[in-house]
Amino acid sequence: MHGSKTPDSRLVAFGGGRLDRVDHVRSNPLLLAEAFASPLARRIVLEGLEPVVEGGHLVMEPLPGDAWIEHHALLGVDEDQRPIFAELLAEAPDSFFATPRSRALASEVPGHEVALYGTARSLLAWHARHRFCSMCGQRTAPSKAGWSRKCGSCEAEHFPRVDPVVIMLAEHRGRVLLGRQHSWPAGRYSALAGFVEPGETLEEAVVREIREEAGVATHSVRYVTSQPWPFPSSLMIACTAEADDDALKVDENEIEHAFWCDEAGVRAAMAGEEDAPFLAPPPMAVAWHLLRHWLDRRTAG
Amino acid sequence: MHGSKTPDSRLVAFGGGRLDRVDHVRSNPLLLAEAFASPLARRIVLEGLEPVVEGGHLVMEPLPGDAWIEHHALLGVDEDQRPIFAELLAEAPDSFFATPRSRALASEVPGHEVALYGTARSLLAWHARHRFCSMCGQRTAPSKAGWSRKCGSCEAEHFPRVDPVVIMLAEHRGRVLLGRQHSWPAGRYSALAGFVEPGETLEEAVVREIREEAGVATHSVRYVTSQPWPFPSSLMIACTAEADDDALKVDENEIEHAFWCDEAGVRAAMAGEEDAPFLAPPPMAVAWHLLRHWLDRRTAG
Numbered sequence: 001m002h003g004s005k006t007p008d009s010r011l012v013a014f015g016g017g018r019l020d021r022v023d024h025v026r027s028n029p030l031l032l033a034e035a036f037a038s039p040l041a042r043r044i045v046l047e048g049l050e051p052v053v054e055g056g057h058l059v060m061e062p063l064p065g066d067a068w069i070e071h072h073a074l075l076g077v078d079e080d081q082r083p084i085f086a087e088l089l090a091e092a093p094d095s096f097f098a099t100p101r102s103r104a105l106a107s108e109v110p111g112h113e114v115a116l117y118g119t120a121r122s123l124l125a126w127h128a129r130h131r132f133c134s135m136c137g138q139r140t141a142p143s144k145a146g147w148s149r150k151c152g153s154c155e156a157e158h159f160p161r162v163d164p165v166v167i168m169l170a171e172h173r174g175r176v177l178l179g180r181q182h183s184w185p186a187g188r189y190s191a192l193a194g195f196v197e198p199g200e201t202l203e204e205a206v207v208r209e210i211r212e213e214a215g216v217a218t219h220s221v222r223y224v225t226s227q228p229w230p231f232p233s234s235l236m237i238a239c240t241a242e243a244d245d246d247a248l249k250v251d252e253n254e255i256e257h258a259f260w261c262d263e264a265g266v267r268a269a270m271a272g273e274e275d276a277p278f279l280a281p282p283p284m285a286v287a288w289h290l291l292r293h294w295l296d297r298r299t300a301g
Numbered sequence: 302m303h304g305s306k307t308p309d310s311r312l313v314a315f316g317g318g319r320l321d322r323v324d325h326v327r328s329n330p331l332l333l334a335e336a337f338a339s340p341l342a343r344r345i346v347l348e349g350l351e352p353v354v355e356g357g358h359l360v361m362e363p364l365p366g367d368a369w370i371e372h373h374a375l376l377g378v379d380e381d382q383r384p385i386f387a388e389l390l391a392e393a394p395d396s397f398f399a400t401p402r403s404r405a406l407a408s409e410v411p412g413h414e415v416a417l418y419g420t421a422r423s424l425l426a427w428h429a430r431h432r433f434c435s436m437c438g439q440r441t442a443p444s445k446a447g448w449s450r451k452c453g454s455c456e457a458e459h460f461p462r463v464d465p466v467v468i469m470l471a472e473h474r475g476r477v478l479l480g481r482q483h484s485w486p487a488g489r490y491s492a493l494a495g496f497v498e499p500g501e502t503l504e505e506a507v508v509r510e511i512r513e514e515a516g517v518a519t520h521s522v523r524y525v526t527s528q529p530w531p532f533p534s535s536l537m538i539a540c541t542a543e544a545d546d547d548a549l550k551v552d553e554n555e556i557e558h559a560f561w562c563d564e565a566g567v568r569a570a571m572a573g574e575e576d577a578p579f580l581a582p583p584p585m586a587v588a589w590h591l592l593r594h595w596l597d598r599r600t601a602g
Contacts, residue, residue, distance in 0.1 A: 012502065014500065015501070015502040015504075015505065017500060017501060017505065021498065021509060023513050024513075024552070024554075092436070115500060115501075116500075118499075118500045119498075119499055119500025119501075120500075122499035122500055123499050123500070126499065129435055129436055129457075130435040130436075131435070131436065131438075132433060132434060132435050132436065132437060132438035133433060133435070133438075134430055134431040134432070134433050134434070134435045134459075135393070135430055135431075135432065135433065136433060137432075137433035137434075137438040137439065137440070138438065139438070147498075156430075158435075159464075159496070160498070160499050161462060161464075161499075162464065162465055162496075162497050162498065162499055163460075163462075163463065164463055164465045164536055195460070195463075196463050196536060197322065197420075197448075197461070197463065198419075198420055198423035198424050198427065198461050198462075198463055198529065198531065198534060199315065199318060199376075199416060199417075199419045199420025199421075199423055199424070199529050199531065200316070200318060200416075200420075200529055201313065201316040201526075201527045201528060201529060202527040202536070202538070203316075203526075203527065204316065204318065208322060212324050212325075223524035225502075225504075226502045226503040226504065227502060228499065228500050228501055228502060230499065230500065233499055235465055235497060235503070237503070251325070253325075
């Protein structure tokens with residue numbers, strides 16, 4: 001667990017939230033109204049889905065007197081017993097993907113505030129994309145303190161999406177498989193990744209994705225760590241796998257290039273050395289932790 | 302990995318699929334039409350979402366001459382190079398949850414056929430629940446060989462849901478925490494479980510759920526295994542965690558009862574003994590594997 005005793009350098013960005021999610025309050029209109037009316041209640045200040053930072057912290061504000069409880073999601077209660085809300089967006093944002101501003105947050109505020117922002121961002125993006133019922137096409141309305149939406153017509157209840165994504169390092173004789181997407185900055189390489197599909201285990205998704213993207217057969221999948229990635233709603237599940245051999249057959253629709261990198265190359269990249277064979281992913285990405293884990297294990301082993 | 306060399310007793314039900322999901326065919330109308338027109342092509346026979354079994358196998362049939370490609374999802378290509386399809390449902394089924402007939406399948410056909418059925422069931426259930434666009438309320442139509450739906454009005458693309466669920470055994474001094482839901486058969490106890498929420502890691506979801514349901518603080522979460530659970534679209538992620546102490550404070554809205562069970566009690570339950578302290582979950586449930594794993598580790602340690 002990434003608890004308060006873990007130094008921030010080891011904390012996976014968007015993990016380490018400290019709110020008590022108070023599930024029992026969500027479904028209890030009396031407790032919810034009490035939390036909303038509390039003088040301690042705060043809401044996170046956002047511009048659309050973007051964070052607002054002042055003095056090294058997310059900006060929070062008291063709930064205005066004319067705020068509607070129906071337009072707010074209860075994110076949880078913080079360590080000072082303050083109920084923390086987020087206002088649902090009146091209009092859908094242009095994009096749900098990561099922006100320079102939202103990416104920068106991880107180096108601007110404490111880790112637990114990054115997690116709070118990530119939760120708000122994921123939840124608000126989900127509401128913005130689910131104003132209508134996928135079963136009957138009629139309007140839905142927020143329910144359970146923003147943790148579900150109900151259809152006024154067919155009464156279907158809909159819950160926030162969390163999309164599991166596997167992200168993994170295949171290993172072969174002391175080297176790891178790295179790939180780059182067409183859109184990435186020059187020199188950047190990272191772990192391969194892809195969405196888990198219906199009807200497969202995590203381990204099967206890892207093997208399928210490595211085979212699809214790089215043509216490499218793998219086995220012995222091991223789980224390493226996980227990360228919520230709120231752009232808009234991924235759950236990154238980081239693994240390693242062992243490759244049968246090192247022959248590559250890259251699917252160029254999926255990735256631009258892939259190569260096997262040795263330990264010295266990964267060390268140079270993670271240290272940010274100029275002559276490193278690739279530009280490492282940033283520490284806010286779980287791929288950075290995966291590479292770190294691989295290096296640590298080689299040192300230990 | 303649960304590959305063909307793994308004995309079935311160790312295979313997690315609904316895992317172990319052997320289809321090549323041929324992602325490159327899904328987005329290529331020419332290759333897709335070729336697969337659909339192939340004399341080798343088959344489709345899984347279902348009654349609604351229910352499986353049809355004959356002679357110890359799922360029933361497959363050739364595609365009828367008047368079948369529409371737009372009404373079929375391509376599940377993949379099997380080991381005999383047969384493209385395997387599933388016909389989308391014309392009407393939404395009454396329920397998306399597990400039935401006695403779908404539960405029985407795991408003991409009726411080979412494991413890889415259970416996985417094929419699970420994939421079909423999850424995918425068809427998702428289509429049936431997503432005929433309308435959640436962004437604008439207009440009709441959507443299947444796309445990418447049944448692996449997405451596109452809105453004809455706002456052009457939003459929607460992808461099948463996979464909902465990660467954590468299921469876990471808390472341990473304390475040689476005992477594990479078991480709970481039962483109100484609706485379960487008399488005597489049945491199993492691991493606690495709950496959906497992963499936006500903005501939390503898997504490890505944080507495990508700690509939150511155990512605290513919410515049983516009032517127990519835990520740490521040192523460890524991943525054990527995973528299972529697709531197609532009722533309708535869960536991905537079960539099985540873990541262990543270590544409890545700080547054994548005081549229980551059960552949330553009776555969530556579970557009916559919980560208790561700490563020692564190793565002898567778990568062994569008796571897993572062996573199906575009459576005087577066991579609880580009725581174990583069936584082998585098709587990942588909780589069975591979690592209990593098995595816990596016993597094996599105690600034997601090994």
